[in-house]
Amino acid sequence: MDMASVQLLPDDVLADILRRLGPHDLAVSRCVCKPWCAVIDARRMLPADAHLLPLSLAGFFTVSWTESLTAYFSRPCASIVVGKLDYLDTDDARSLSVADQCNGLVLLHRPTLWPDDQRVLNPVTRQWAKLPPYPHLVSPCMKQDSYQREDMYLVFDPSVSPHYEVFLFHSVPYNCYEVDVVDEDAFDPAVKKMEWPPSSYTLRVYSSKTRQWETKPFIREGEAAGTIGDMESALSPGHCHAAYWQRALYVHQHDFVIRMTLSNEKYKVIKLPLGLDVRTDDEPEHYLGKSEKGVYCALLYGNNRLGVRIWFLDEICGKMDWLLKRDINLGNLLANYPWKHGDRSWTTQYVNDEIGRSMTPAGAKFESDYSTNDNVIVPEYTVSLLGFHPYREIIFFRTSFGRAMAYQFNSSEIVDTGYLQGKGPHDCVGGSFAYTPCRMGKLSNNM
Known part of the structure; x- marks a missing residue:
């Protein structure tokens, strides 16, 4: 049936047709063309297909630098409730933190040099699977006892298969953030x-x-x-994010992006955008993610990292060009912004804390500590990136004192979303992952 015929159908008839599709068929139908995707998404809250597919943003999983605590920062209207991780078969759920997410599934691990516990979890169904130990692999020509960074990424596409994959990347040791553990003699000059x-x-x-x-x-x-020698001093963040888009995995590594085409097992290197007037000694922070039209990259730079640039990766005709979408001065936007807590603010819950406490607007005491009055914050702050909205051109930030905000590309509107507060006013977010609920996927351990 073509779209012209579809548009002639009464709405109740079309809704009845969609109800007859199974979850996988419904997901595949969304991928046919944009008009079909719009038709299905407009009716995604029908009882037959509510929450089956990852079509909406429910919140963010964030990991604290200080204590590796995983928080769930959720929208007030999100119907999906993510509770504690106490149903996992471990006596130490507190040490498990989020390493990645993809279309409703979450990858958990223990953040150690040689992690031996990885799990894939669906927070909606509370089904999970424990991965077997992975084979260790050392970079070519690297000493066996040298520290090596390894990052895991999850790929799950319910429109293609109910199964998932986990990709383990190794990279060259770098000196940017972990000087105390990097072996400067890990490689010979020739290597x-x-x-x-x-x-x-x-x-x-x-x-x-x-x-x-x-x-x-x-x-x-x-x-x-570049060369292995170049990578030792290349800019690299504490957590390298990834994005999955149209059967390709985009992974941030050092100061570039690797685009893995999963269908033919080939890859390309894409340099990260920076900007002519951004100096490398500013220690800029990149964030790679998926949003409305594909793969996006955001850059925080300058004093207190209040400069923000947002790019879209244009892949038309096989080209890989970063198109600048916005160049923002957050200092100007936030200087007189009224940070007053509202009734519909997002809330925070620690999912691997011992008591699973909820961090609600009681964090307002930190607001007064950093304000000249009840509503205005003094301009002594920094921001960090939480990530992109997966389906709308919106980017989320967090201030150094716990307040979170959303910036809309098209309207240039900034919205106060609530407190994402940690143990203290300067607790830093080490990793952040947008969560899109989904009831699909095959997980084995507790089905």
């Missing part, structure tokens, strides 16, 4: 001249379909980002 990423980049991949880890080589198309 430092080798290109990175390599022409054949071997990843460890776990599949829920086979329930085992496999090694998969991905072949590079185009130029490398």
Whole structure:
């Protein structure tokens, strides 16, 4: 049935047709074309298909730098309630934190140098699966006892399959943030001249379909980002985020993005956008994520990181061009902003805390500590990125004293969302992950 015929159908008839589709068929139908996607999304709250697909933003999972606590910062109108993780078969759920999320599934791990406990969780259904230990892999020509960074990323696409995959990336040790653990002699001078990423980049991949880890080589198309020696001092954040878009995985590594095409096991290197007037000694912070039209990148830079640039990755005709969407001065926007808590503010709950307490607007005591009056904050603050709205051109920030905000690209409107407060007024967010609820996916341990 073409769209012209669909538009002639009465709304109740069309709704009845959609109710007859199974969850997987409904997801596939969304991918046919934009008009079909709009028709289905406009009726996603029908009882037959409510919450089956990841179509709305419910909140953010955030991880604290100080104590590795995982918080769930949720919208007031979100019907999905995420509780404590005490139903997992572990005596130490507190040490599990979020490593990644994708379309409603969440990847948990223990943030240690050699983590031995990874789980994939669906917070809606409370189903989870424990991954088997993964095979360790050392970078080519690297000393066996040298520290090496490894990051895990989750891929789940209910429009393609009910199964998920976990990708484990290794990268070159870097000196930017972890000088105390990096071995400066990890590579011989000749090895430092080798290109990175390599022409054949071997990843460890776990599949829920086979329930085992496999090694998969991905072949590079185009130029490398640089040499192994370049990567040792390249800019790199504490947590490198990823984005999944149209069967490709985009991973932030060092100062570039790796675009993995999962259908043909090839990859490309895309340099991160920076800007001619942004100095590297400003220690800019990039955030990679998915939003309304595809893959986006945000950059915090300048004094107190109050400068924000937002780009969209244009991939038309195979080109990889970063198009600047916005260049914002948050200092001007926030200077006289009334940070008064409202009745519909978002709330925070720690999901791996011992008592699972809820951090509600009681955090307002921090507001008065940093205000010249009840409504206006003195301009002594910094901001960090929480991430993009997956389906609308909105980006979320958090201030150094716990207040969170949303900035809309098109209207340039900034909205106060509530307190994302940690143990203290300067508690930092180490990682943040947009959560889109979904009832699909096959998880085995407690089905």
